[in-house]
Amino acid sequence: MNWVAYIATITGFICIFLKDAVATLVALGVFCLLLLGIAICILVFVWKHLKNTTSYGYVGHSSFVKYETEPDGKHILFEVFRQIQSKQLVMTDLDYAFKWTGSKYPRITSKLQNTDGQIYKGVAGEYDHVKLIFKRALTYNETGNVHFYAELDDVDDISQPYVEFKVDVPVEIIHYRIILKHKPNDYHTSATLKKRKINNQTGNVIYETIESVAFNNFCKSYEYHLLEPEVGYFYRIEWQK
Numbered sequence: 001m002n003w004v005a006y007i008a009t010i011t012g013f014i015c016i017f018l019k020d021a022v023a024t025l026v027a028l029g030v031f032c033l034l035l036l037g038i039a040i041c042i043l044v045f046v047w048k049h050l051k052n053t054t055s056y057g058y059v060g061h062s063s064f065v066k067y068e069t070e071p072d073g074k075h076i077l078f079e080v081f082r083q084i085q086s087k088q089l090v091m092t093d094l095d096y097a098f099k100w101t102g103s104k105y106p107r108i109t110s111k112l113q114n115t116d117g118q119i120y121k122g123v124a125g126e127y128d129h130v131k132l133i134f135k136r137a138l139t140y141n142e143t144g145n146v147h148f149y150a151e152l153d154d155v156d157d158i159s160q161p162y163v164e165f166k167v168d169v170p171v172e173i174i175h176y177r178i179i180l181k182h183k184p185n186d187y188h189t190s191a192t193l194k195k196r197k198i199n200n201q202t203g204n205v206i207y208e209t210i211e212s213v214a215f216n217n218f219c220k221s222y223e224y225h226l227l228e229p230e231v232g233y234f235y236r237i238e239w240q241k
Contacts, residue, residue, distance in 0.1 A: 064081045065165060074155050084145075108150050110147045115131060165236075166234050174235065191212065191238060197234075222239065
């Protein structure tokens with residue numbers, strides 16, 4: 001590095017003209033400055049490398065998704081637990097992607113993070129976001145749990161009957177549990193697991209059917225374990241309303 005050579009040359013000239021004690025102190029000071037400069041360069045390099053490790057600064061290990069209707073079919077509880085691993089030097093918050101298709105504003109809370117409950121609208125075709133702030137920041141490679149809880153009111157019956165998960169980072173398992181307490185005792189219709197590529201164009205929404213998911217009439221629920229889903233897709237379980 002040329003700037004290191006320049007500093008060393010100047011330091012050498014200074015040492016020639018100063019007394020030994022002063023020259024030693026000057027040389028020591030310059031040496032410390034060089035070490036500090038090298039340390040800063042290393043930190044900047046490491047920071048940029050870690051930032052580019054993943055697009056989102058973390059990877060996922062598992063996600064547990066629960067959608068549960070009350071017997072009236074209008075009030076819904078939606079809850080997600082996610083285990084993630086930080087790929088940032090310091091991870092202080094996470095933008096949780098969320099999209100509610102009903103008309104009434106949901107009540108959003110978290111047992112593990114702090115949140116203002118606000119939904120930050122995405123552009124057309126994208127998910128909205130909720131900011132979850134960690135009570136204790138995660139450091140690089142540290143594993144932590146994320147909790148998202150929403151109380152939904154579908155009083156006008158316009159929400160769409162599906163649960164969708166956006167896989168934008170690697171994840172080992174997504175556990176879907178959809179409990180429909182309002183369904184009649186003779187309801188047996190299977191749901192459908194579908195996927196589509198993450199695409200911001202609203203006019204290009206094409207879903208590929210993967211398989212059907214049986215309805216457990218005794219528990220009034222659909223349950224499915226999606227193992228190691230391919231990154232870059234939305235995965236949706238859709239049922240008959």
